[in-house]
Amino acid sequence: xxxxxxxxxxxxxxxxxxxxxxxxxxxxxxxxxxxxxxxxxxxxxxxxxxxxxxxxxxxxxxxxxxxxx
Numbered sequence: 001x002x003x004x005x006x007x008x009x010x011x012x013x014x015x016x017x018x019x020x021x022x023x024x025x026x027x028x029x030x031x032x033x034x035x036x037x038x039x040x041x042x043x044x045x046x047x048x049x050x051x052x053x054x055x056x057x058x059x060x061x062x063x064x065x066x067x068x069x
Contacts, residue, residue, distance in 0.1 A: 008067055019062045026055040 001009070012019040029052040033045060
């Protein structure tokens with residue numbers, strides 16, 4: 001991630017409630033998968049990873065729209 005993107009992400013976290021909520025859920029899933037992924041069944045791990053990817057995609061859409069405007 002470039003310096004400009006990092007700055008934009010920080011601004012969105014401070015000002016955009018939707019982006020912040022998506023980011024917080026993404027971080028929570030990342031932590032959950034990292035900590036307990038080895039003890040969860042494979043189906044649950046895959047479901048969490050898919051949700052995490054959906055959140056990342058939604059954040060990317062917001063990030064792209066914000067960088068254009």
